[in-house]
Amino acid sequence: MNKFIQDLPKAELHLHIEGTLEPEMMFELAQRNNIDLPYKSVSEVKEAYNFEDLQSFLDIYYQGSQVLQQEQDFYDLTWAYLQKANRQNVRHTEIFFDPQSHTDRGIEFTTVYQGIYRALQDGKTQLGISSQLILSFLRHLSAEQAFATLEQALAYRDTIVAVGLDSAEQNNPPSKFKEVFDKAQAEGFLTVAHAGEEGPPEYIWEAINLLNVSRIDHGVRSLEDPKLLDYLVDRQVPLTVCPLSNVELKVFDSMTEHNLKQLLDLGICATVNSDDPAYFGGYIAENYQAAQAALDLSKQELYQLAKNSFQASFLPSESKHRLISELDDYLETAKL
């Protein structure tokens, strides 16, 4: 089954590029940029990755991001991710970046953007992986700060497909960002938001009704609200689920408790993604594998998850059809 999963053509729709910073690269970049790390070794870093909840992860994640300083650092980070994604047959990826966690430290928006974007272009030409960029606002910061970040993004409007909302969910409801999301949509950006990861189902409703999102990131707490489930099924609003992240951040006590299979059984357009793979113990294939093993997912269900990932992407419909027929061919051959 692991080989089937590894080679399954798939899209990744929920991946924070800063969350792909492996401890080894953290040390390399710290040295390159003359930064002191609060860790002595790679194994000490890994020991620190023992999270109680979302906030305890975010503290370490933002600290790690500080080694990213130059355009080349952002390039190297993104290129390393793309090579891993390529080995797991990711055919298309939609990548979040958190500009505020860099601009707040004095790094120019352009430095961040150019490094990531250049690597994504190389991913297309050298690896055949298509990609889109999603600018994510940090919801623990103010709406005014999000507006300022949106202003900086306007120069890159043509290559940033959507805006999103991440960071500490509790007490930072989507409604806090309604105006900035309105402005982003007026400028032509699509919208997504993290909702129902730690926060209640009402935050998912707000993301839908106030932010007009095309997808919900996480959304696993939708299972607590039958009306919301009906809505998500009727409209086929996709959920970008991140199984290893949810277990590492104690959204579920263990993978066997994860509700991914229930969501699929209900007819929700659920997808599997890696969120912050360097911090949560695995990239997209490991996420599929962990969920498959714990929830006993069949090949048909794995196929459905991969199909959902293409369907839920922001690709034009011709590209979606092409990738889904590649997936169909794969399933046919895998059955032989």
Ligand code: ADE
């Ligand atoms: N930023 C990076 N990963 C995140 C997550 N899982 N939830 C909220 N914000 C994040």
Ligand code: ZN
């Ligand atoms: Zn996330």
